[in-house]
Amino acid sequence: MTAVCHCTHCQKQSGAMFSTNLGLAEADYEQRGETKVFNDKGDSGQPVWRHFCANCGSPILSKVAAMPGMVLVKAGTLDDLGGLAPTIEVYADHAASWVAPIAGAQRFGQTPG
Numbered sequence: 001m002t003a004v005c006h007c008t009h010c011q012k013q014s015g016a017m018f019s020t021n022l023g024l025a026e027a028d029y030e031q032r033g034e035t036k037v038f039n040d041k042g043d044s045g046q047p048v049w050r051h052f053c054a055n056c057g058s059p060i061l062s063k064v065a066a067m068p069g070m071v072l073v074k075a076g077t078l079d080d081l082g083g084l085a086p087t088i089e090v091y092a093d094h095a096a097s098w099v100a101p102i103a104g105a106q107r108f109g110q111t112p113g
Helices: 008-014
Strands: 002-005 019-025 036-041 047-052 059-064 070-074 088-090
Touching: 008 019, 008 036
Parallel strands: 002 088
Antiparallel strands: 002 019, 019 070, 036 047, 047 059, 059 070
16 A cells, blocks of 8 residues: 555654555565654554654654554655555645645545545
8 A cells, every 4th residue: 555644743753744554464564774752642642652763854754553464655665666556645634735646546534434
């Protein structure tokens, strides 16, 4: 799953109008090196652990208590973005008015459910 999130937390974390995330099973994710973690809280009231590089501050991934067993890898960290196209937009009700919907992606006001 490749998703664009327009929530205010992702806007602040990324310093941009949205965050592009790759949803993976945690068992399929491998990381070398340590990250620092910022403990956040999602709209569900449950924890969101936002991992970032201790050296440069770049966001790396998020683990969301409401999505056990998954990691949301920040697409901007990948060396090759070829073949990635968002299929879903969440928290579109928080999107800036000048950000057009992504062609071919389903758009939800908050999270699909």
